Amino acid sequence: MKIPEHLKIGGLIYDIHFRDRMTSGYRTGGEIFYGDCCVEINNDMSKRYKEQTFIHEMCHAIMHQIGRDDLKDDEAFINQLANTLYGIVVDNPGIFHEIYDTEPAQRIKGEGCV
Numbered sequence: 001m002k003i004p005e006h007l008k009i010g011g012l013i014y015d016i017h018f019r020d021r022m023t024s025g026y027r028t029g030g031e032i033f034y035g036d037c038c039v040e041i042n043n044d045m046s047k048r049y050k051e052q053t054f055i056h057e058m059c060h061a062i063m064h065q066i067g068r069d070d071l072k073d074d075e076a077f078i079n080q081l082a083n084t085l086y087g088i089v090v091d092n093p094g095i096f097h098e099i100y101d102t103e104p105a106q107r108i109k110g111e112g113c114v
């Protein structure tokens with residue numbers, strides 16, 4: 001799995017950043033900043049953890065995008081959804097290849113929320 005530099009969800013484009021130190025100062029795998037359309041992923045993790053964290057933060061963003069504020073910060077729900085989705089991606093290699101005929105960075109330009 002290749003974690004993209006930008007992720008478009010609905011009308012918003014999230015910038016994905018890898019950080020050696022998280023902006024918040026917390027020791028966590030990832031964080032999402034909804035207002036800034038930004039996701040941070042901790043660089044000090046294995047490739048698989050980074051991938052799973054990316055899916056986790058994506059699930060937060062999806063719940064935010066569809067207006068489910070009651071679920072967007074429900075970590076137990078997000079973990080169940082994200083871990084299941086990540087399992088599908090890992091256990092079914094190639095499932096999305098047809099739609100990746102160009103590099104993700106060429107298709108989506110980071111623009112933040114503006």
Ligand SMILES: [Zn+2]
Pocket residue numbers: 056060075078
């Ligand atoms: Zn979370």
